[in-house]
Amino acid sequence: MRKVVVRGGRVIDPAADAPTARPRDLLIEDDRITAWLEPGEAVADAETIDAAGSVVVPGLIDAHFHPFLVDIDPKIPRERHTLALELHHALGALDAWLGSGVTTVRSAGAHANHDVELRALQRAGVVRGPRIVASGSLVAMTSGLRAGNEAISVEVTGPDDARRVARLQIKAGVDQVKLYTSSSVGGGGGRMMGPPGWPQLDEDEIRAVVEEADHAGIPTLAHATSEIAVKQCLRAGVHCIEHATRLDDEAIALLAERDVPIVPTLAIGWSLATFGVLRGFGEHIARTAAAKQAIGIASLQRAKAAGVRIAAGTDADNSRCLLREECRLLVEDAGFTPLEALRAATVTAAQVLRREGEIGALRPGYLADLLLLDADPLDDIRHLAHVRGVLQGGQVCAWRKEASVSA
Amino acid sequence: MTTVITPEYLVDGTGAPAETGMAVVVEDGRITSVVPAEHAPSGPAVERIDAPGQTLLPGLIDLHFHQFLLLVERLGGPQEQTFRRDPLIATTILKAARAAKIWLQQGVTTIRDAGAPDNMAVAMREAIADGFTVGPRVVASGALIAQTGGMRAGNEDHAVEITGADEARREARLQLKAGVDVLKLYGASSIGGGGGRLVGPPGWPQLSVEEMRAVCEEAHKADRLCSAHAVSTVSIRNAIEAGVDWVDHADFLDDETIQMLLDTDTPICPTQAIAWSLEHFGEDMGFGPHIAKMAAEVSVVATEALAKAYRAGVRIAAGTDADNPRASLAQECRLLTEVGMSPLEAIRAATLTNAEILRLDDRIGTVQAGKVADLILVAGDAATDIDALKRIQDVFQAGERLTLPLVDLSAWGYA
């Protein structure tokens, strides 16, 4: 058994009642944290990781990530994406996320269940990156996805058809089933421009999928951007709502009553509004994104006030759109405290993934996923950007090269 | 031609205590009378079979056997890759015929084949009935009716996968036309929890109540039966609610579900023998150690639940689900005594109860005048020593005495 002590750091356990950065050493045995130690407490036969001067937080969890959608040049038409191109970018994205302190991602969808394959490669030790919790292809209604985006989904009509696809997805090995229950915010199907976020899958179709997932003991998550879609999902028993851009009082009351978390994904909206044009999107996309962002933030604030649980996810399509930006936006634009933002990216995200007890906290029994920061993110959430090192399952997987200071 | 069998002990299958000094008279394949030995017919035209020290019983009935799954060879590799169906269909069928003979020589004169690819159990039923090959009477299930993606990767050939009540109904109708006697629903995942890459909770519920109900309705319209493979509590309840005639396996029973079984008078067929054999001999058979561990874990829970169901008065059938000769019906009976049944009760489960469930109790299941002379002789007093069932001396099929063994298992290392 390999023993490692992370020494000299100040540790934040976001699952605690009133967490602060406290001097504490962490004993790691193989891939798990096995004890909290008093600073300096001796352990026989243990390696040391020097965390002096660092603040230690749990590895972050991006609750909404698409490994195969990051950093592909928007000018390359979708039909010209090759698997090699996508894989190249996926591996790059996973590396970037891991380096920024994200040790687990919930893949919110990938075409042809490629995220399930990537997860298999990770488990075989072939590919590194944040641990993937995979959704595979989205279950969407017939003609639900925007033209050019269809490949990420399997399209269904009718509850039996939805049920069949859910069963096939489950057999393929997804960790959760992703439903696409409303149009994209842009309103698209093909040439049709509907109202933003118009409801797509019917409630009985959604319910059939939820029933199958419940049988198999896995959760569902639903892309739902309008109040009608959100309410349908909640009545059908969906376990987590993605985006939740436009919410009315009834939707918020239902979210609170059923204790269903939301993943607002502010980062993608911010990124489109800020760098969209630069990245080759049209002006109108950037403008729509900014308008939609304001609506999403207002909904988020009301949901939070009603006690709805919130997890952090990026929906990133580029590698600037990191989870630390999501946390920053939660604080600076949505009025979260830094602790609330940190919890969204750790404790609550772990609940959403049904991995509580495994990840999202720094406690004995948890996987040794942790992040060493230069300064305390509870003072300023922007300190999440100053990463000194990252451990995943007890292994150092990123360590900043310190600039050598010469006289 | 008249045959008179005079065993030391007679156990008639009804659960009544053993009798001594009796003679069973067989004419033209039927039992014509059971009388005190001194009143039995005699003379040159009467064949007498004296069986001192032996018990005569009804031929056993295995309510859950798969002719197309029994192997005596070691598995070649990890089970996921090398499933039992041989690439050559002829080999598959010859192995099934061998399996039928092995069960017959172990005293099983009737089996319910609980599911085979392409409704092949129906073909076995006819081949045996027509005398092309020797084997027990077969009551046939067809391909399992499973949900889309329901079968573990590699096992799909045993099932037809459906989604929706209408698809389920269509498949039920096709199977009835193909001659299936008992429609078999696959109402839960395997114990291993698998679908493909998914390892879900053991025996998680599959098929909806509506899908199963459609199949039950079609079976009952045609005066046929319907059973369901069900493992987890919810899957057992779903099957009962859908109206199955009995529940196969029924591993995770809670009090409420036991009450449902009682209220609907639905029997269960627990199949402990398979788990027992995997737990103790799985590695010899070429399975990985995790299989033995899983079998052991499930059987702890299932055994406790079964004992509770027995004490509550649930009707309990005997079936093996055997994939190897050790998981015999005699072993299943032994395991039934370990949850509290008396040997006579365990024998009743494997004879009259199973005959009642299959609605064949007018013909088989007891040693009584008028029944088909499916009989076995075992060494010792089976009413006090259930393991006597493992010491088969003679098997009679409709009065015909078989020459044993039909298949010599010692070549494969079985005792």
Ligand SMILES: [Zn+2]
């Ligand atoms: Zn997304």
Ligand SMILES: [Zn+2]
């Ligand atoms: Zn079976």
